Amino acid sequence: MNSPNDTTDPSHASPLGKTTEYQSHYAPTLLYPIPRQLKRSELGIADNALPFVGEDLWNAYELSWLNPRGKPVVAVGTFRVPADSPNLIESKSFKLYLNSLNQTCFADADTVTATLARDLSAAAGKPVDVQLEPLSQTPRAVIGIPQGVCLDDLDIVCDRYQPAPDLLTTQAGDIVDETLYSHLLKSNCLVTGQPDWAMVVIRYRGQPIDRAGLLRYIVSFRDHNEFHEQCVERIFTDIQKHCAPEKLAVHARYTRRGGLDINPFRSTGDYAAPDNTREIRQ
Numbered sequence: 001m002n003s004p005n006d007t008t009d010p011s012h013a014s015p016l017g018k019t020t021e022y023q024s025h026y027a028p029t030l031l032y033p034i035p036r037q038l039k040r041s042e043l044g045i046a047d048n049a050l051p052f053v054g055e056d057l058w059n060a061y062e063l064s065w066l067n068p069r070g071k072p073v074v075a076v077g078t079f080r081v082p083a084d085s086p087n088l089i090e091s092k093s094f095k096l097y098l099n100s101l102n103q104t105c106f107a108d109a110d111t112v113t114a115t116l117a118r119d120l121s122a123a124a125g126k127p128v129d130v131q132l133e134p135l136s137q138t139p140r141a142v143i144g145i146p147q148g149v150c151l152d153d154l155d156i157v158c159d160r161y162q163p164a165p166d167l168l169t170t171q172a173g174d175i176v177d178e179t180l181y182s183h184l185l186k187s188n189c190l191v192t193g194q195p196d197w198a199m200v201v202i203r204y205r206g207q208p209i210d211r212a213g214l215l216r217y218i219v220s221f222r223d224h225n226e227f228h229e230q231c232v233e234r235i236f237t238d239i240q241k242h243c244a245p246e247k248l249a250v251h252a253r254y255t256r257r258g259g260l261d262i263n264p265f266r267s268t269g270d271y272a273a274p275d276n277t278r279e280i281r282q
Contacts (some may be wrong), residue, residue, distance in 0.1 A: 002262045024103040030096045031123040033087035039230045052266040054083035062259030075134045086125035088282040095258040103124040143275045148179025151215040167216045168242035170207035177205040198254040199279040207244030232264040253279040
Protein backbone atom coordinates (compact mmCIF):
# COMPACT_ATOMS: atom_id res chain seq x y z
CA MET A 1 0.00 0.00 0.00
CA ASN A 2 1.35 3.44 -0.87
CA SER A 3 2.06 5.94 1.88
CA PRO A 4 1.26 9.67 1.64
CA ASN A 5 4.90 10.26 0.81
CA ASP A 6 5.20 7.96 -2.19
CA THR A 7 2.21 8.89 -4.35
CA THR A 8 1.56 11.87 -6.55
CA ASP A 9 -2.20 11.45 -6.13
CA PRO A 10 -3.45 13.26 -2.99
CA SER A 11 -6.74 11.38 -3.17
CA HIS A 12 -5.10 7.96 -2.90
CA ALA A 13 -5.27 7.63 0.87
CA SER A 14 -6.70 11.00 1.83
CA PRO A 15 -10.10 11.14 3.59
CA LEU A 16 -11.12 13.94 1.20
CA GLY A 17 -14.22 13.11 -0.81
CA LYS A 18 -14.83 9.85 1.05
CA THR A 19 -17.43 8.77 3.58
CA THR A 20 -15.75 8.99 6.95
CA GLU A 21 -16.64 7.63 10.35
CA TYR A 22 -15.86 10.32 12.88
CA GLN A 23 -13.70 9.40 15.84
CA SER A 24 -14.26 11.18 19.14
CA HIS A 25 -11.23 9.84 21.00
CA TYR A 26 -7.69 11.05 20.44
CA ALA A 27 -6.31 9.67 17.15
CA PRO A 28 -3.17 11.41 15.83
CA THR A 29 -2.90 8.87 13.01
CA LEU A 30 -5.80 10.67 11.32
CA LEU A 31 -3.46 13.46 10.18
CA TYR A 32 -2.65 13.10 6.48
CA PRO A 33 0.50 14.87 5.23
CA ILE A 34 0.97 15.69 1.56
CA PRO A 35 4.50 16.43 0.28
CA ARG A 36 4.70 20.06 -0.86
CA GLN A 37 7.33 19.25 -3.46
CA LEU A 38 4.82 17.40 -5.64
CA LYS A 39 3.26 20.68 -6.80
CA ARG A 40 6.38 22.81 -6.37
CA SER A 41 8.21 20.74 -8.98
CA GLU A 42 5.36 21.55 -11.37
CA LEU A 43 6.08 25.25 -10.76
CA GLY A 44 9.80 24.80 -11.33
CA ILE A 45 10.65 25.27 -7.64
CA ALA A 46 13.61 23.23 -6.38
CA ASP A 47 13.28 21.66 -2.95
CA ASN A 48 16.54 23.23 -1.76
CA ALA A 49 15.98 26.67 -3.32
CA LEU A 50 12.59 28.05 -2.33
CA PRO A 51 12.02 31.54 -3.79
CA PHE A 52 9.96 32.52 -0.76
CA VAL A 53 9.56 32.31 2.97
CA GLY A 54 6.25 32.27 4.79
CA GLU A 55 3.69 30.25 6.65
CA ASP A 56 0.24 28.73 6.50
CA LEU A 57 -1.90 30.23 9.25
CA TRP A 58 -4.85 28.04 10.23
CA ASN A 59 -7.73 29.10 12.47
CA ALA A 60 -9.87 26.45 14.16
CA TYR A 61 -13.34 27.33 15.42
CA GLU A 62 -14.65 23.86 16.35
CA LEU A 63 -12.22 22.73 19.01
CA SER A 64 -13.19 20.97 22.24
CA TRP A 65 -11.98 18.43 24.78
CA LEU A 66 -12.89 17.22 28.29
CA ASN A 67 -11.30 18.39 31.52
CA PRO A 68 -10.33 15.79 34.18
CA ARG A 69 -13.89 15.90 35.57
CA GLY A 70 -15.40 15.15 32.17
CA LYS A 71 -16.64 18.69 31.59
CA PRO A 72 -16.23 20.03 28.04
CA VAL A 73 -13.84 22.87 27.29
CA VAL A 74 -14.30 24.81 24.03
CA ALA A 75 -11.62 26.94 22.44
CA VAL A 76 -10.41 28.62 19.29
CA GLY A 77 -7.00 27.75 17.95
CA THR A 78 -4.37 29.18 15.62
CA PHE A 79 -1.70 27.06 13.99
CA ARG A 80 1.29 28.35 12.04
CA VAL A 81 2.87 25.85 9.68
CA PRO A 82 6.18 27.04 8.17
CA ALA A 83 6.24 27.22 4.38
CA ASP A 84 9.54 25.34 4.29
CA SER A 85 8.07 22.30 6.04
CA PRO A 86 8.25 19.19 3.83
CA ASN A 87 4.50 18.58 4.05
CA LEU A 88 1.23 20.44 4.08
CA ILE A 89 -1.56 18.89 6.15
CA GLU A 90 -4.71 17.89 4.27
CA SER A 91 -7.60 19.90 5.70
CA LYS A 92 -10.22 17.18 6.20
CA SER A 93 -7.70 15.04 8.04
CA PHE A 94 -6.94 18.06 10.25
CA LYS A 95 -10.66 18.43 11.01
CA LEU A 96 -11.04 14.73 11.80
CA TYR A 97 -7.99 14.88 14.06
CA LEU A 98 -9.36 17.87 15.98
CA ASN A 99 -12.73 16.11 16.34
CA SER A 100 -10.94 13.14 17.89
CA LEU A 101 -10.24 15.31 20.94
CA ASN A 102 -13.94 15.76 21.70
CA GLN A 103 -14.32 12.90 24.18
CA THR A 104 -10.72 12.85 25.38
CA CYS A 105 -9.73 14.08 28.85
CA PHE A 106 -6.75 16.41 29.19
CA ALA A 107 -5.27 17.90 32.35
CA ASP A 108 -5.44 21.48 31.04
CA ALA A 109 -5.20 23.66 27.94
CA ASP A 110 -1.41 23.63 28.08
CA THR A 111 -1.42 19.86 27.75
CA VAL A 112 -3.71 20.09 24.72
CA THR A 113 -1.44 22.75 23.19
CA ALA A 114 1.64 20.58 23.67
CA THR A 115 -0.15 17.54 22.22
CA LEU A 116 -1.31 19.42 19.14
CA ALA A 117 2.12 20.97 18.59
CA ARG A 118 3.79 17.55 18.79
CA ASP A 119 1.39 15.82 16.41
CA LEU A 120 1.13 18.63 13.85
CA SER A 121 4.90 19.13 13.82
CA ALA A 122 5.39 15.41 13.16
CA ALA A 123 2.94 15.56 10.25
CA ALA A 124 4.37 18.76 8.75
CA GLY A 125 7.99 17.74 9.26
CA LYS A 126 8.89 21.02 11.01
CA PRO A 127 7.82 22.73 14.25
CA VAL A 128 4.25 24.06 14.13
CA ASP A 129 3.31 26.91 16.46
CA VAL A 130 0.03 26.31 18.33
CA GLN A 131 -1.99 28.89 20.27
CA LEU A 132 -5.26 27.95 22.02
CA GLU A 133 -7.74 30.33 23.64
CA PRO A 134 -10.57 28.77 25.66
CA LEU A 135 -13.76 30.74 25.09
CA SER A 136 -14.10 31.20 28.84
CA GLN A 137 -11.18 33.63 28.51
CA THR A 138 -13.24 35.77 26.08
CA PRO A 139 -10.82 35.83 23.11
CA ARG A 140 -11.40 38.57 20.56
CA ALA A 141 -11.23 38.53 16.79
CA VAL A 142 -10.58 41.45 14.46
CA ILE A 143 -12.30 41.80 11.07
CA GLY A 144 -10.86 44.33 8.65
CA ILE A 145 -9.61 45.07 5.16
CA PRO A 146 -6.02 45.55 3.94
CA GLN A 147 -4.44 48.96 3.72
CA GLY A 148 -4.27 49.10 -0.04
CA VAL A 149 -6.21 49.36 -3.29
CA CYS A 150 -9.14 47.03 -3.99
CA LEU A 151 -9.22 45.96 -7.65
CA ASP A 152 -12.76 44.62 -7.73
CA ASP A 153 -14.51 47.66 -9.25
CA LEU A 154 -12.34 47.62 -12.38
CA ASP A 155 -14.54 47.23 -15.46
CA ILE A 156 -12.87 44.27 -17.12
CA VAL A 157 -13.88 41.48 -19.49
CA CYS A 158 -13.27 38.01 -18.05
CA ASP A 159 -13.17 35.02 -20.37
CA ARG A 160 -10.39 32.82 -19.00
CA TYR A 161 -11.01 30.54 -16.04
CA GLN A 162 -7.81 28.54 -15.81
CA PRO A 163 -4.61 30.23 -14.56
CA ALA A 164 -3.39 32.57 -17.30
CA PRO A 165 -0.06 34.08 -16.21
CA ASP A 166 0.37 35.77 -19.60
CA LEU A 167 -2.21 38.30 -18.36
CA LEU A 168 0.41 39.62 -15.93
CA THR A 169 2.33 42.61 -17.27
CA THR A 170 3.97 45.76 -15.97
CA GLN A 171 3.65 49.36 -17.10
CA ALA A 172 6.40 51.88 -17.66
CA GLY A 173 6.75 54.28 -14.78
CA ASP A 174 8.44 55.02 -11.51
CA ILE A 175 9.11 52.20 -9.07
CA VAL A 176 6.16 51.77 -6.71
CA ASP A 177 5.66 50.03 -3.38
CA GLU A 178 1.98 49.22 -3.17
CA THR A 179 -0.62 46.77 -1.90
CA LEU A 180 -3.37 45.51 -4.21
CA TYR A 181 -6.14 43.14 -3.17
CA SER A 182 -9.23 41.38 -4.47
CA HIS A 183 -12.12 39.40 -3.04
CA LEU A 184 -12.64 37.63 -6.39
CA LEU A 185 -10.25 34.72 -5.93
CA LYS A 186 -12.06 31.42 -6.23
CA SER A 187 -10.47 28.04 -6.86
CA ASN A 188 -11.58 24.47 -6.28
CA CYS A 189 -10.39 21.65 -4.05
CA LEU A 190 -7.87 19.49 -5.88
CA VAL A 191 -9.68 16.28 -4.91
CA THR A 192 -13.38 17.04 -4.39
CA GLY A 193 -13.83 19.99 -6.75
CA GLN A 194 -15.66 21.93 -4.03
CA PRO A 195 -15.29 25.73 -4.35
CA ASP A 196 -12.77 27.60 -2.21
CA TRP A 197 -13.34 31.35 -1.75
CA ALA A 198 -10.70 33.85 -0.72
CA MET A 199 -9.40 37.37 -0.58
CA VAL A 200 -5.91 37.65 -2.06
CA VAL A 201 -3.48 40.45 -1.18
CA ILE A 202 -0.42 41.29 -3.29
CA ARG A 203 2.21 43.64 -1.96
CA TYR A 204 5.24 44.44 -4.08
CA ARG A 205 7.94 46.93 -4.95
CA GLY A 206 8.82 47.31 -8.61
CA GLN A 207 7.50 48.50 -11.94
CA PRO A 208 3.73 49.12 -11.68
CA ILE A 209 1.76 45.93 -12.31
CA ASP A 210 -1.09 46.41 -14.78
CA ARG A 211 -4.11 46.26 -12.48
CA ALA A 212 -6.67 45.14 -15.06
CA GLY A 213 -4.42 42.28 -16.12
CA LEU A 214 -3.78 41.32 -12.50
CA LEU A 215 -7.49 41.16 -11.75
CA ARG A 216 -8.17 39.08 -14.86
CA TYR A 217 -5.36 36.77 -13.74
CA ILE A 218 -6.91 36.40 -10.26
CA VAL A 219 -10.29 35.58 -11.82
CA SER A 220 -8.62 33.01 -14.08
CA PHE A 221 -8.29 30.65 -11.09
CA ARG A 222 -12.08 30.24 -11.01
CA ASP A 223 -12.16 26.73 -12.52
CA HIS A 224 -8.71 25.69 -11.29
CA ASN A 225 -8.31 22.72 -8.94
CA GLU A 226 -5.53 23.11 -6.38
CA PHE A 227 -5.08 23.30 -2.62
CA HIS A 228 -5.04 26.74 -0.97
CA GLU A 229 -1.31 26.69 -0.27
CA GLN A 230 -0.51 25.64 -3.82
CA CYS A 231 -2.65 28.40 -5.36
CA VAL A 232 -0.79 31.05 -3.37
CA GLU A 233 2.58 29.64 -4.41
CA ARG A 234 1.44 29.58 -8.05
CA ILE A 235 0.35 33.24 -7.83
CA PHE A 236 3.65 34.18 -6.20
CA THR A 237 5.80 32.44 -8.80
CA ASP A 238 3.73 33.73 -11.73
CA ILE A 239 3.99 37.35 -10.56
CA GLN A 240 7.68 36.94 -9.85
CA LYS A 241 8.31 35.50 -13.34
CA HIS A 242 6.16 37.86 -15.39
CA CYS A 243 6.49 41.12 -13.43
CA ALA A 244 9.94 40.74 -11.84
CA PRO A 245 9.27 42.87 -8.72
CA GLU A 246 12.17 43.74 -6.45
CA LYS A 247 10.09 42.60 -3.46
CA LEU A 248 6.92 40.54 -3.33
CA ALA A 249 4.42 39.08 -0.87
CA VAL A 250 1.22 37.17 -1.60
CA HIS A 251 -1.32 36.47 1.11
CA ALA A 252 -4.71 34.78 0.81
CA ARG A 253 -7.44 34.43 3.40
CA TYR A 254 -9.78 31.58 2.54
CA THR A 255 -13.26 31.17 3.99
CA ARG A 256 -13.65 28.38 6.47
CA ARG A 257 -14.80 24.85 5.79
CA GLY A 258 -15.43 22.30 8.52
CA GLY A 259 -14.54 24.82 11.20
CA LEU A 260 -11.13 25.62 9.68
CA ASP A 261 -9.79 28.44 7.56
CA ILE A 262 -6.40 28.43 5.86
CA ASN A 263 -4.43 31.61 5.20
CA PRO A 264 -1.17 31.03 3.28
CA PHE A 265 1.49 33.76 3.12
CA ARG A 266 4.55 33.77 0.85
CA SER A 267 7.16 36.53 0.64
CA THR A 268 10.60 37.23 -0.73
CA GLY A 269 11.43 37.96 2.91
CA ASP A 270 11.12 41.72 2.61
CA TYR A 271 7.61 41.90 4.09
CA ALA A 272 6.58 40.58 7.47
CA ALA A 273 3.72 38.13 7.77
CA PRO A 274 0.41 39.94 8.34
CA ASP A 275 -1.47 39.68 11.59
CA ASN A 276 -4.55 37.51 11.96
CA THR A 277 -7.11 40.15 10.93
CA ARG A 278 -10.01 38.26 9.35
CA GLU A 279 -11.63 38.88 6.01
CA ILE A 280 -15.34 39.77 6.35
CA ARG A 281 -16.43 36.34 5.09
CA GLN A 282 -14.41 34.60 7.75
